[in-house]
Each structure stands twice: as structure tokens, then as C-alpha cells.
Amino acid sequence: MNRLRNEDGMGRKAYEEEEEEEEEDDDDHEHGGDSGDNDADNECHEGLWGDDCEKRCSPGCRQGCHRTTSKCLGGCKEGWHGRGCAEMCPAHSYGYNCQQTCGQCVEEKPCNIATGECADGCLNGWTGNRCKTVCKPYTYGRNCSQTCGHCHQGQPCNLVTGFCTSGCARGWLGDKCIDACSKGLYGNECKDKCAHCAGNSTCDHVTGICIEGCADGWDGEMCDRRCDPDHYGANCQQTCGFCQKGSCDHVTGECYGGCAKGYYGSTCTTGE
Numbered sequence: 001m002n003r004l005r006n007e008d009g010m011g012r013k014a015y016e017e018e019e020e021e022e023e024e025d026d027d028d029h030e031h032g033g034d035s036g037d038n039d040a041d042n043e044c045h046e047g048l049w050g051d052d053c054e055k056r057c058s059p060g061c062r063q064g065c066h067r068t069t070s071k072c073l074g075g076c077k078e079g080w081h082g083r084g085c086a087e088m089c090p091a092h093s094y095g096y097n098c099q100q101t102c103g104q105c106v107e108e109k110p111c112n113i114a115t116g117e118c119a120d121g122c123l124n125g126w127t128g129n130r131c132k133t134v135c136k137p138y139t140y141g142r143n144c145s146q147t148c149g150h151c152h153q154g155q156p157c158n159l160v161t162g163f164c165t166s167g168c169a170r171g172w173l174g175d176k177c178i179d180a181c182s183k184g185l186y187g188n189e190c191k192d193k194c195a196h197c198a199g200n201s202t203c204d205h206v207t208g209i210c211i212e213g214c215a216d217g218w219d220g221e222m223c224d225r226r227c228d229p230d231h232y233g234a235n236c237q238q239t240c241g242f243c244q245k246g247s248c249d250h251v252t253g254e255c256y257g258g259c260a261k262g263y264y265g266s267t268c269t270t271g272e
Helices: 002-030 035-041
Strands: none
Touching: none
16 A cells, blocks of 8 residues: 555656646747857847857958858958958959959059049049049140140140140140240241231231231231332332332332432422
């Protein structure tokens, strides 16, 4: 009888212990299980990794990194490359995996590793944010902001220096052909002298035409033609008087050799 009572008591105790274990299991399941396992399933904030999210991802990661491997998610940002996206692009390269080459940045400085832009502008002869566009014809210099001078036959100048390699057009001088001929000169290399321009005026430095007309005694587009022997004065509009030799001074109208018989005066236009 005692043996049956002992066996029955032991069975009841085992049953009660089993029920308590099941209740604990249910309670654990209800509250998410072991706290360590729960932590392993959580993701770190972007930019962190490690068991306790205590480590920082490489600054070159595009979208943070994997919590356990630190592998960059989404690959590298523009301007970064290498294992773990931990290396910045070498000088004068930029972009995705550093596959692009910088343009012509001023003083050959490196460009922005992400965008390729030249922060301080371009070398002479180049333009654009990345300094990869050459100057348009007839422009040159820093950011192509200068205009070419008067090059021979209208040719463009050097896009870097602005020099006219083929020389200057008529009426211009200097390496850049931006200096007009000095007063009284015109033409190719300013070697020609203006003719007989009126007063103290000069001629056009390109064509040689007198700007204010011809001096007395001269005619023609260039004011280089003396009046005919029987004419004188402004634009050769005056007719010589009754000169002894039939001709007069082309400027003043004074008769050479005096007046014909019956006339007097400097121009021999007054009769007796």
C-alpha cells in the first residue's frame, strides 16, 4: 500500500514540473525568446555594424553596410572604390568606381571625386563645370571669357593664349592683334602712311581712307591724287585763273610764271 502511494506521489510531482516547464516555454515565446537571439535579428542604424552596432561602416558605402560582414550595401558611393569602399579615388579620377578622368582643372588641381567638378575653374581654353569642353572658335582664356582679336583672314586665335598664329588683319598689331595702327598709319602690319587728309585728321587704320576728307589740292578715295594742272583747292573744285603757263598751284591756285596779259592777282582772275 505504501509503495502505491509513493509511486502516485512521484507521478503527480513529475506532472506538475512538466506543466511548469510548458508554462515557461509559452511565456518565453510570448515575450520573444532569448534576449541574445532577439538582438541578433535586429538591424543596426545605417552606418553602423557589429554585434552591438559599435563599429562604423566605411564612409564610402552607398547605403550603410551589413551588420555582421561590414560589406557595403548598394556598392560604393561615387568617389570611392576598393574592398569595403574604403579608398577614395586617386587624384584626377572620379565617379562610380573611379572610372572617370578629371577635366582640365585650373593649375591641374584634382576635381571633386564624386561629381568631377573643378572647384576653382578651368585651365585657359576650357569651360564647363567639369572643364571638359574646349572654347568655341573666336573665344579663349579662363573659362573662354575672352574674345579673339583681329586675326589674319578672320581665323580663330589660339584658344589658350589668344595669340593670332597667322598674323593680324589689316590695321592691327600685336600678338593678339588688338592694337590698332598708330595715327597716320594703316594697312598690313601698319606699314602704309595715310595720304593727304584734311586738317590734322588721319585716315582709317584699316582702309587708309581719310576720315574727314582730303586736304586742299588733293582728290580721290585715298586723297593721294593731285588735282589736275588746271584745278586746285578743296576737292579740286576750283579752276585755275588766266595763268601765263596755263597751270596753277594745286593747293593755292597761284599761277606758275605769272598771269596772262591783261590779268593780275595771285590767282590771275582779275582783269585790267
